[in-house]
Amino acid sequence: MTEAFRQTGIRAGRLGPDDLARNFSDLHAAYDRHEATVAADRCYFCHDAPCITACPTDIDIPLFIRQIQAGQPEAAAQTIFDQNILGGMCARVCPTETLCEQACVREAAEGKPVEIGRLQRYATDSMMAAGEHPYTRAPATGRKVAIVGAGPAGLACAHRLAMHGHDVVVFDARPKPGGLNEYGIAAYKTPNGFAQAEVDWLLKIGGITLQHDRALGRDLTLEELRHDHDAVFLGMGLGGVGALGLEAEDLTGCENAVDFIATLRQTEDLTTLPVGRHIVVIGGGMTAVDAAVQSKLLGAQSVTIAYRRAQDRMPASRYEQDLAATHGVQILTHVVPVALHGEGALREVELAYVDADMTQTGETIRLAADQLFRAIGQKLETVEGLAIEGGKIAVTGAGRTSVEGVWAGGDCAAGGEDLTVTAVAQGRDAAEDIHAMLTGAG
Amino acid sequence: MADLTTDFVGIKSPNPFWLASAPPTDKEYNVRRAFEAGWGGVVWKTLGAEGPPVVNVNGPRYGAVYGADRRLLGLNNIELITDRPLEVNLREIKQVKRDYPDRAMVVSIMVPCEEEAWKAILPHVEETGADGIELNFGCPHGMSERGMGSAVGQVPEYIEMVTRWCKMYTRMPVIVKLTPNITDIRKPAAAAKRGGADAVSLINTINSITHVDLDIFAPEPTIDGKGSHGGYCGPAVKPIALSMVSEIARDPETHGLPISGIGGVTTWRDAAEFMALGAGNVQVCTAAMTYGFGIVKELKAGLSRYLDEKAMALPDLVGRAVPNVTDWQHLNLEYVTKARIDQDACIKCGRCYAACEDTSHQAISMSADRTFEVIDAECVACNLCVDVCPVEDCITMERLAPGTVDPRTGKTVQAEPADWTTHPNNPSSPNYVPDGQTRMVEEPAE
Numbered sequence: 020m021t022e023a024f025r026q027t028g029i030r031a032g033r034l035g036p037d038d039l040a041r042n043f044s045d046l047h048a049a050y051d052r053h054e055a056t057v058a059a060d061r062c063y064f065c066h067d068a069p070c071i072t073a074c075p076t077d078i079d080i081p082l083f084i085r086q087i088q089a090g091q092p093e094a095a096a097q098t099i100f101d102q103n104i105l106g107g108m109c110a111r112v113c114p115t116e117t118l119c120e121q122a123c124v125r126e127a128a129e130g131k132p133v134e135i136g137r138l139q140r141y142a143t144d145s146m147m148a149a150g151e152h153p154y155t156r157a158p159a160t161g162r163k164v165a166i167v168g169a170g171p172a173g174l175a176c177a178h179r180l181a182m183h184g185h186d187v188v189v190f191d192a193r194p195k196p197g198g199l200n201e202y203g204i205a206a207y208k209t210p211n212g213f214a215q216a217e218v219d220w221l222l223k224i225g226g227i228t229l230q231h232d233r234a235l236g237r238d239l240t241l242e243e244l245r246h247d248h249d250a251v252f253l254g255m256g257l258g259g260v261g262a263l264g265l266e267a268e269d270l271t272g273c274e275n276a277v278d279f280i281a282t283l284r285q286t287e288d289l290t291t292l293p294v295g296r297h298i299v300v301i302g303g304g305m306t307a308v309d310a311a312v313q314s315k316l317l318g319a320q321s322v323t324i325a326y327r328r329a330q331d332r333m334p335a336s337r338y339e340q341d342l343a344a345t346h347g348v349q350i351l352t353h354v355v356p357v358a359l360h361g362e363g364a365l366r367e368v369e370l371a372y373v374d375a376d377m378t379q380t381g382e383t384i385r386l387a388a389d390q391l392f393r394a395i396g397q398k399l400e401t402v403e404g405l406a407i408e409g410g411k412i413a414v415t416g417a418g419r420t421s422v423e424g425v426w427a428g429g430d431c432a433a434g435g436e437d438l439t440v441t442a443v444a445q446g447r448d449a450a451e452d453i454h455a456m457l458t459g460a461g
Numbered sequence: 462m463a464d465l466t467t468d469f470v471g472i473k474s475p476n477p478f479w480l481a482s483a484p485p486t487d488k489e490y491n492v493r494r495a496f497e498a499g500w501g502g503v504v505w506k507t508l509g510a511e512g513p514p515v516v517n518v519n520g521p522r523y524g525a526v527y528g529a530d531r532r533l534l535g536l537n538n539i540e541l542i543t544d545r546p547l548e549v550n551l552r553e554i555k556q557v558k559r560d561y562p563d564r565a566m567v568v569s570i571m572v573p574c575e576e577e578a579w580k581a582i583l584p585h586v587e588e589t590g591a592d593g594i595e596l597n598f599g600c601p602h603g604m605s606e607r608g609m610g611s612a613v614g615q616v617p618e619y620i621e622m623v624t625r626w627c628k629m630y631t632r633m634p635v636i637v638k639l640t641p642n643i644t645d646i647r648k649p650a651a652a653a654k655r656g657g658a659d660a661v662s663l664i665n666t667i668n669s670i671t672h673v674d675l676d677i678f679a680p681e682p683t684i685d686g687k688g689s690h691g692g693y694c695g696p697a698v699k700p701i702a703l704s705m706v707s708e709i710a711r712d713p714e715t716h717g718l719p720i721s722g723i724g725g726v727t728t729w730r731d732a733a734e735f736m737a738l739g740a741g742n743v744q745v746c747t748a749a750m751t752y753g754f755g756i757v758k759e760l761k762a763g764l765s766r767y768l769d770e771k772a773m774a775l776p777d778l779v780g781r782a783v784p785n786v787t788d789w790q791h792l793n794l795e796y797v798t799k800a801r802i803d804q805d806a807c808i809k810c811g812r813c814y815a816a817c818e819d820t821s822h823q824a825i826s827m828s829a830d831r832t833f834e835v836i837d838a839e840c841v842a843c844n845l846c847v848d849v850c851p852v853e854d855c856i857t858m859e860r861l862a863p864g865t866v867d868p869r870t871g872k873t874v875q876a877e878p879a880d881w882t883t884h885p886n887n888p889s890s891p892n893y894v895p896d897g898q899t900r901m902v903e904e905p906a907e
Contacts, residue, residue: 056530057529057530060530063851065809065811066815067831068811124808124809124810127809
């Protein structure tokens with residue numbers, strides 16, 4: 020704690036470098052070899068294992084755990100990467116408690132699943148630390164594919180296409196690749212530059228060219244991409260954050276949670292990153308939790324997540340909710356923001372209590388806030404000519420859009436949960452479909 | 462508290478837990494610590510003849526086999542008999558026995574297979590006040606290359622001969638320690654009995670290589686790039702030891718010969734199992750080497766509690782399971798069971814299904830929602846599903862009551878036991894039917 024800790028307003032240096040380093044270190048420590056062996060030994064090697072079914076990328080989990088047991092984490096890693104080339108990041112950010120670990124029979128038996136996520140990290144880290152990239156390219160096909168977005172969907176698609184011998188160009192609006200892995204996930208889930216290291220490792224396959232600061236709709240058009248390439252995959256995620264629709268939303272301190280997280284992720288020295296003393300986060304998803312917890316870890320005194328429905332309706336997983344609670348974040352439910360108060364800078368957020376049907380009860384509450392983060396969901400930035408379904412790009416099959424030769428996957432495409440692992444699966448599957456199409460097998 | 466005092470071939474000890482002849486009993490210091498911890502007795506590590514003592518390797522002596530969480534399941538060693546001078550050991554034995562007169566002090570001996578060698582050492586041992594001797598005919602490594610240890614234990618005539626010499630030259634009870642590295646344990650046991658042995662102890666360690674180093678291609682433990690087979694012991698060998706003990710206990714030729722049970726005794730339960738199969742006491746080594754002497758507290762308290770729960774005295778336990786060890790041909794073929802899965806306890810892992818479907822009789826069905834059920838018409842009651850199920854008592858074997866029809870065979874289960882000796886497929890049976898096999902399958906139920 021520093022002198023700045025008790026000062027109001029948005030200030031840097033609320034905590035000293037040691038506290039910050041501790042707060043933003045790995046959320047889950049990596050297993051050492053013995054821990055991994057003990058954890059792996061708990062796996063029953065189930066027949067037709069439910070964990071595989073629960074994994075959006077269908078990783079053969081019992082097999083990779085058995086390979087860890089047998090002392091070959093690198094072989095385990097290959098089992099993982101065969102299905103999910105971003106298995107290292109997924110091991111860190113997957114909500115395993117609602118996916119593989121929820122399906123684990125030991126969860127049913129004793130409430131303690133095999134720690135699949137941590138085992139996956141042990142395996143993938145082992146191979147990446149050894150610098151081994153186990154895939155090589157098929158003979159060049161001479162086909163060119165454009166990918167928009169160097170996030171999980173785009174990278175998974177690019178890797179699989181490159182493996183099949185196609186040349187891939189990945190365009191990304193940001194200066195660095197990785198998408199949400201680099202800009203959108205809490206720092207303590209992927210510390211020590213893992214997101215970039217993973218991209219570097221993935222690109223070892225060869226045949227993938229990255230073009231930064233190239234955004235669709237700003238620097239590129241879909242028509243150009245289609246003209247210059249044999250196929251196009253769109254994986255640019257979602258863009259704009261909706262406003263709360265309140266007056267005075269331009270007060271200093273009102274920000275988008277995704278922007279706050281992106282800035283945090285790109286800040287080398289967290290003692291220089293300003294944060295409010297009192298913070299209100301509007302929303303109830305993973306982004307809301309990531310913004311709230313990280314605010315607290317930066318030294319905010321009070322942080323409240325304000326969510327309009329009951330807590331069990333929050334899109335953030337139970338695990339994430341508990342994570343917020345254990346970090347001292349207050350979760351206030353059945354409230355919507357109705358007014359922002361302050362002169363130039365935000366001072367208070369006024370919230371109204373609502374019923375299940377969103378009718379205001381008449382009761383309101385005012386929370387001190389010098390910073391407010393909107394985490395109420397992002398919207399697709401529309402692309403000319405593509406059919407839209409539920410606010411996202413409509414797709415059929417393995418990500419085929421309404422436009423011939425154009426595929427889409429990840430958060431920008433309709434269908435599936437907005438998870439890293441889902442994006443990887445969609446990118447991979449679209450790549451296989453594109454490959455089949457390009458080679459005449461489709 | 463049950464009375465654990467034991468009289469084994471006249472050797473009294475406050476409990477039936479002795480430390481086996483091995484590194485833990487090589488020196489006065491260790492043995493005093495053992496007695497302070499509460500061990501009932503020790504078999505002092507094997508003494509050799511007078512003269513320059515043996516030498517041991519100066520690299521690793523032990524290799525291990527692990528289960529989950531590095532739990533030690535098996536240990537092997539290439540250590541030889543004591544490498545300390547005979548007179549030092551004798552002096553220490555005498556001092557310790559003097560200070561702990563209530564504990565059993567048995568001395569293990571291994572000298573060349575010559576009458577003079579045995580005749581020479583026995584008076585020295587007797588002079589220490591030791592309660593008995595154990596003849597090491599079991600050590601499978603090193604000493605066997607010099608015609609001692611298991612080299613003697615593998616030749617029943619030698620066992621008989623040396624045992625006779627010992628009985629001739631000492632008044633002390635003679636326990637003959639047997640090697641399991643033979644094909645039929647009853648032969649050396651019978652030889653010991655003919656030679657006049659007061660008891661046998663078994664098993665000694667089993668020839669083994671714990672691992673192969675796959676970088677240098679050498680067995681472990683590795684000494685400068687080479688390895689030699691060692692003697693295997695610990696929990697992994699217990700089933701082998703139990704079977705051998707039971708063979709001696711039930712064979713008419715050796716029945717009644719006192720047995721000191723050895724081989725993987727780790728908890729009171731292991732000890733009770735050895736005793737139920739005929740051992741009058743047990744000897745422990747690997748468990749003590751893994752966890753220290755303190756384990757004897759659990760052994761004593763556990764056995765005592767068990768005896769109290771069963772309202773049994775210790776002598777009542779000894780041999781109690783022996784009548785139930787029989788030949789396969791006498792097993793009741795009318796004892797028909799079927800696996801039953803407790804759906805409430807089932808965690809839906811599917812291991813029973815995989816085991817049965819892939820490797821057994823396709824007698825478990827799996828539904829789309831992962832419900833696993835036994836198909837009685839296919840279940841042969843092999844027990845594999847019970848064995849691989851991770852949940853205790855989730856799958857059980859339940860007997861079909863006499864009078865019910867076994868849907869697998871179509872035959873009615875008979876109340877009267879019937880075994881192979883009377884089976885129509887058995888050519889030696891009075892009921893033999895030459896084409897019995899065909900009839901067995903096709904004959905419909907009554």
